[in-house]
Amino acid sequence: xxxxxxxxxxxxYGQHEVLKGVSLDVERHExxxxxxxxxxxxxxxxxxxxxxxxxxxxxxxxxxxxxxGAGVDLNALRRDVxxxxxxxxxxxxxxxxENVTLAPIRVxxxxxxxxEERAMGLLGSVNMQDKARSYPDMLSGGQQxxxxxxxxxxxxxxxxxxxxxxxxxxxxLVGDVLEIVRELARGGLTMLLATHEMGFAKEVASQVCxxxxxxxxxxxxxxxxxxxxxxxxxxxxxSRVVKSGRL
Amino acid sequence: xxxxxxxxxxxxxxxxxxxxxxxxxxxxxxxxVALAGLALAVAAALRLHSYSKGAAVPTGVGVLLVLAxxxxxxxxxxxxxxxxRRSTLLGEGQLxxxxxxxxxxxxxxxxxxxxxxxxxxxxxxxLIALAQDGGIAQxxxxxxxxxxxxxxxxxxxxxxxxxxxxxxxxxxxxxLLLAVMRMLPGRAGRPLRLIALIYCDVFRAIPALVTILxxxxxxxxxxxxxxxxxxxxxxxxxxxxxxSAYVAEVYRAGLSSIHPSQSAAARSLGLSYAQTLRTVLVPxxxxxxxxxxxxxxxxxxxDTALLTIAGIVEVVNASTxxxxxxxxxxxxTLAALFFIVVTIPQARFVDFLIDRDAARRSGR
Ligand SMILES: Nc1ncnc2c1ncn2[C@@H]1O[C@H](COP(=O)(O)OP(=O)(O)O)[C@@H](O)[C@H]1O
Ligand SMILES: [Mg+2]
Numbered sequence: 001x002x003x004x005x006x007x008x009x010x011x012x013y014g015q016h017e018v019l020k021g022v023s024l025d026v027e028r029h030e031x032x033x034x035x036x037x038x039x040x041x042x043x044x045x046x047x048x049x050x051x052x053x054x055x056x057x058x059x060x061x062x063x064x065x066x067x068x069g070a071g072v073d074l075n076a077l078r079r080d081v082x083x084x085x086x087x088x089x090x091x092x093x094x095x096x097x098e099n100v101t102l103a104p105i106r107v108x109x110x111x112x113x114x115x116e117e118r119a120m121g122l123l124g125s126v127n128m129q130d131k132a133r134s135y136p137d138m139l140s141g142g143q144q145x146x147x148x149x150x151x152x153x154x155x156x157x158x159x160x161x162x163x164x165x166x167x168x169x170x171x172x173l174v175g176d177v178l179e180i181v182r183e184l185a186r187g188g189l190t191m192l193l194a195t196h197e198m199g200f201a202k203e204v205a206s207q208v209c210x211x212x213x214x215x216x217x218x219x220x221x222x223x224x225x226x227x228x229x230x231x232x233x234x235x236x237x238x239s240r241v242v243k244s245g246r247l
Numbered sequence: 248x249x250x251x252x253x254x255x256x257x258x259x260x261x262x263x264x265x266x267x268x269x270x271x272x273x274x275x276x277x278x279x280v281a282l283a284g285l286a287l288a289v290a291a292a293l294r295l296h297s298y299s300k301g302a303a304v305p306t307g308v309g310v311l312l313v314l315a316x317x318x319x320x321x322x323x324x325x326x327x328x329x330x331x332r333r334s335t336l337l338g339e340g341q342l343x344x345x346x347x348x349x350x351x352x353x354x355x356x357x358x359x360x361x362x363x364x365x366x367x368x369x370x371x372x373x374l375i376a377l378a379q380d381g382g383i384a385q386x387x388x389x390x391x392x393x394x395x396x397x398x399x400x401x402x403x404x405x406x407x408x409x410x411x412x413x414x415x416x417x418x419x420x421x422x423l424l425l426a427v428m429r430m431l432p433g434r435a436g437r438p439l440r441l442i443a444l445i446y447c448d449v450f451r452a453i454p455a456l457v458t459i460l461x462x463x464x465x466x467x468x469x470x471x472x473x474x475x476x477x478x479x480x481x482x483x484x485x486x487x488x489x490x491s492a493y494v495a496e497v498y499r500a501g502l503s504s505i506h507p508s509q510s511a512a513a514r515s516l517g518l519s520y521a522q523t524l525r526t527v528l529v530p531x532x533x534x535x536x537x538x539x540x541x542x543x544x545x546x547x548x549x550d551t552a553l554l555t556i557a558g559i560v561e562v563v564n565a566s567t568x569x570x571x572x573x574x575x576x577x578x579x580t581l582a583a584l585f586f587i588v589v590t591i592p593q594a595r596f597v598d599f600l601i602d603r604d605a606a607r608r609s610g611r
Binding site: 047050052074075076078079082083085087089090091092093102103106107108151152155 | 508509511512513514515516517518519522526527530531534
């Protein structure tokens with residue numbers, strides 16, 4: 001049984017059907033990449049897995065336990081499933097350290113001292129320990145995104161969702177952030193990530209899914225998807241990405 | 248059509264260098280305005296001197312006014328100097344330097360006009376105040392009336408202050424409660440949402456004066472236990488009821504102005520709705536609502552004057568007593584001055600808070 005099972009998930013905003021039956025299995029310690037044009041539903045799918053959006057059909061299971069539908073403790077689910085957003089979404093009125101320790105203290109019941117010690121350790125691992133007392137507005141985009149990753153990791157999630165986390169960054173800041181994700185992948189963290197960094201996807205992903213207009217059109221090993229895509233729409237998408245200089 | 252087609256093949260004409268603009272005309276206008284301002288200031292100073300029969304302070308004020316009105320002549324002179332320099336440089340073919348001199352000269356001329364108009368406005372106001380043989384000053388600013396009324400009025404004003412302070416603290420709490428009630432989620436929250444909505448609508452519809460009458464006169468009749476309450480307390484309750492409805496709207500606008508991604512980030516970390524509200528949304532909203540909140544608080548402070556209708560001895564009440572005793576409106580002007588004195592520092596203080604917060608967050 002797979003660790004994360006997304007089973008025929010449907011999602012609509014009013015009349016607009018955004019996910020049209022998406023199924024996807026993620027094994028423990030596996031890294032799965034979602035690629036697809038803007039508006040194809042990548043963010044929506046990730047938000048559904050985290051319970052930020054209610055789904056209209058299908059089911060999502062983590063270790064066999066259904067985590068969608070009525071009666072599910074979403075707050076508990078979210079301790080297992082972390083998410084990092086494209087726009088960082090740090091809390092601007094809190095220092096870096098407060099951002100990172102908020103959830104462990106409030107939700108995890110960890111003491112302040114212990115949470116701060118762990119947070120400093122995590123911040124150290126992304127070279128941000130000397131910014132612990134800074135506020136998000138004082139940091140560059142790359143630094144903010146590194147803090148956002150640490151904030152998500154501080155609750156010790158068992159699967160991490162990454163939604164185009166480098167898309168808003170200046171090119172020279174992308175490398176540092178990707179290096180952290182690479183490190184996490186080496187450490188065996190299960191991850192589901194939407195990305196446009198094809199080179200990076202090739203390197204870390206064991207499986208790449210091409211999402212097209214709300215359904216997974218093609219999936220397979222990174223090598224195969226990028227080098228010999230079967231579907232015409234996948235080929236079109238990839239050639240557009242190549243033209244934009246991202247591959 | 249490709250992007251290449253958008254590029255015109257025609258040779259672009261060379262740039263036309265911008266010529267220095269004229270200065271002398273503007274400088275002359277500045278001179279005329281400055282002289283007019285000076286004339287008005289002299290007239291006002293003379294009037295002030297004769298009206299006060301040569302008393303030291305009014306005469307000093309007049310002298311200061313004339314000195315201030317002299318100031319614009321300085322930039323005017325500089326503007327003429329630049330004007331000459333502009334022509335010289337232009338003659339030497341130094342276009343850029345000439346342009347700079349012209350710009351500086353026009354700057355000086357407009358500065359002269361700005362200060363001269365300011366001096367003229369002050370002078371005209373003084374002349375009006377002293378018109379009809381000082382009738383206006385006598386009616387509104389009679390010093391001896393102020394002296395007589397001051398001790399009682401400052402005591403009465405104390406009532407306005409503490410009623411406002413009590414009401415403001417209560418409004419902060421009660422308004423937030425209403426705002427949060429209006430934002431409760433789900434079907435379970437619907438009745439409370441509705442109650443909060445009705446409360447806000449009703450109390451924003453009722454004039455504050457009516458609420459004050461109903462509460463101050465009505466509550467002791469309805470609840471005999473309250474009969475011994477000082478009516479100023481009841482006045483504070485009435486103001487709280489009215490202003491909580493406004494402040495709830497201010498809070499609600501503040502809370503909904505926080506981008507949904509903040510809420511999503513908090514919830515994604517496992518925080519409950521209540522925790523998200525308390526740790527992420529409210530702290531950010533409070534910062535944003537300070538300016539509109541202060542506006543409402545200043546209104547509230549001024550509306551303590553309405554308590555006079557319920558016979559509560561506050562500053563306006565006291566001032567009207569003195570007004571009828573002295574047949575003179577100056578005590579009422581004094582009440583206005585009291586309100587001005589407490590309001591302006593608050594506005595400055597909140598500006599300071601906002602600046603400090605902005606500076607702290609951007610690391611300056
Ligand atoms: N909150 C929302 N309300 C209505 N439509 C939405 C909302 N969020 C996303 N959508 C729509 O859903 C589609 C998929 O969006 P998204 O999941 O953000 O795509 P992607 O991340 O692949 O660019 C888009 O057409 C978008 O307009
Ligand atoms: Mg997206």
